[in-house]
Amino acid sequence: MNVLDSELALADLLQAGYEPVDDSQHADVILFNTCSVRQHAEDKIYSALGRLKHIKRQRPGTIIGVLGCMAQRERQTILHRAPHVDLVVGPGQLARLPELIRRVEAGEGPIVELSLDRRADAHGTVRASFLQHDPPRMAAVRPIRQQAMVRIMFGCDKFCTYCIVPAVRGPEQSRPAEKIVAEVRRLAEDGCLEVTLLGQTVNSYRDTSGERPVALADLLAELNEIEGLRRLKFVTSHPRHITTDLICAVRDLPKVSPYLHVPAQSGSDRILKRMRRGYTAGRYREMLSEIRVAIPEAAVTSDFIVGFPGETEEDYRQTVELLSESRFKNSFIFKYSPRPKTKAVELYEDDVPDKIKRQRNNELLAIQNAISLEDAQAWVGRQAEILVEGPSKAARKKRGDDETIQLVGRTVCDRIVVFDGRQELTGTILPVTIEKVDAFTLFGRADPSRASRQAESR
Ligand code: SF4
Known part of the structure; x- marks a missing residue:
């Protein structure tokens, strides 16, 4: 999602007359598009901002901006910790970036432009404050013309207890299917062969703006007809929204890749409940088995968090069991990182020692790597x-x-x-x-x- 946000921001700035430079030493504007999912990512931004102090001293006119999720989460704190920053822009305000830079150039800085706090106002008002941003696509700012990401949704309403995303990216909003189809058609006309549809929970996509609601399976069917387009992928899927219709769409539509990223997060029902994931390990297994029966060649990948508050050895063993039997192509495994303003921080003590978190992380990775290797070996000679x-x-x-x-x-x-x-x-x-x-x-x-x-x- 952040890579796409950066691409769209860069395209906006090019259209506004800015040019990229190779080295921040020569830049008039330096922007960081940030992530808030883990503390480590935010620490890195503060270090990078610290290193820019001397540029600001040498060339006080240089504009330094912090964009994205960390901007929305940290708000004014960024200006307290890094007073040489001129611009703090949340992910729901990126559409206004060129205008905001012009205002700083005109001497109005520092500017902090954020969407409303989810808890501070009525749902509709908060949603309206997260502006949709779908500017015309520019092939020149993508690594290659033939691949593109297309956002089909903004925000998330799931509120998993460990996750900061619903707070910083706002309420879930699906883009109108018509707009998405038009965007993908233009991309294909411009030589794009592979499109990856993006959403925090991409398979809960539902456009209700037309006569009939459009779900992800319907959208895929429409996109599958676009001439010139060869491949369609979508990430990230939530286990609760993997429907039979969606599985059939992946199986039957020739352009849709048999690839599903469906994070399990844990194999313990007790921990899944604490995480408020909305499913049990048994339900996850049933969903996976439906995918395996319908699409035996499908590559399924997952995410896991180890060391979530209260995770006992027994809970962790259940995760090992789920991962071992699920034969994921690969899994992204993370140590639990407490994020301020999440429910997990309010409700639970971060009580699993870091040493145990590290051990569990390494062991799970080793099991997954052995599975990934076996899975890859089946490709030799093919x-x-x-x-x-x-x-x-x-x-x-x-x-x-x-x-x-x-x-x-x-x-x-x-x-x-x-x-x-x-x-x-x-x-x-x-x-x-x-x-x-x-x-x-x-x-x-x-x-x-x-x-x-x-x-x-x-
Ligand atoms: S589904 Fe859960 S983990 Fe994924 S973005 Fe939403 S709150 Fe975060």
Whole structure:
């Protein structure tokens, strides 16, 4: 979500006449788009702001801004801790960014522009204060023209007790389906092959603005008809909203990737209840089994939090059990990080020692990595169709002028594939034969004649 917000903010600024520079030393405006999900992310921003003090001393006209979730959560505190900041803009106010920068340039700073606190006003008024931001898309600001993210919802109404997102990103709002279809159609006309639909709980999407309500499965069916578009993905799904209709849409619509990210968070009913996730481990298993029966080739990924307040060894063992039997393609595993203003902080003591959190995190990761490796090994000798995203990190570091470099791409199931080829292959969809794997990456070889035809047709 933040990557998309940054892309849209950059596009707005380019249209307003700003140009990007390579080095903050030469910038007139320096903006941080921030995350509040973990304390560590916020600490890093305060350190980065501290390092900019000298720029502000040398060039007092430089505008420094903090955007996004941390701005909405920390509010005036940012100006107290970093008085050289000129602009604090919440995620619901990003649509106004160019105007706000102009006002600081005109001497009005510092400016703090935030949406209303969720608890401070009526639901409708708070919702209206989180402005929707869907400016025209600009291929030049995306890493590659052929891939794009499209937001279909704003905010979240779930209020999981550990999570700050509903407070900082505001009430759930679905964008009208008509607007989304028009945006994806324009992207496809402009050469985009793969679109990832985004929402905090993307599968609770429901547009009620037209004659008939439109759910995610209906939206996917409409988008599937768009000419030129080859792949459709969506993240992040909430287990409670995985419906049979949605599973059938993923199974039956040829452009929809058989890839679902459905965070489980814990395998213990007691902890799931404390987290207010709204399902039990048994219900999660049933949902997963429905996916596996309908779409055996589906890649399912998950998130887990270890060390949530009150998590006993027995609770944790139940999480190990769920993760071990679920055969996720991969899982993102986090140590619980208490966030001020969340229910978990109000209700529970952060009572699992950090050492235990770390042990549980490492053990769970090791189990998941072994599963991911076995899952990847099944690919050896098979052909994967990948969308080439460009030079790999290693190739970018090397920066030689070899014609053949290491490239990286992604399968429909979001597996990362590395192979050697010409840079011109970037943005093409190509079959690659997998020769070896590790837990996170498939290493392959592109058919040389096909690859060279594709590169030349670019
Ligand atoms: S569903 Fe829960 S974890 Fe996900 S964004 Fe909403 S409150 Fe946070």
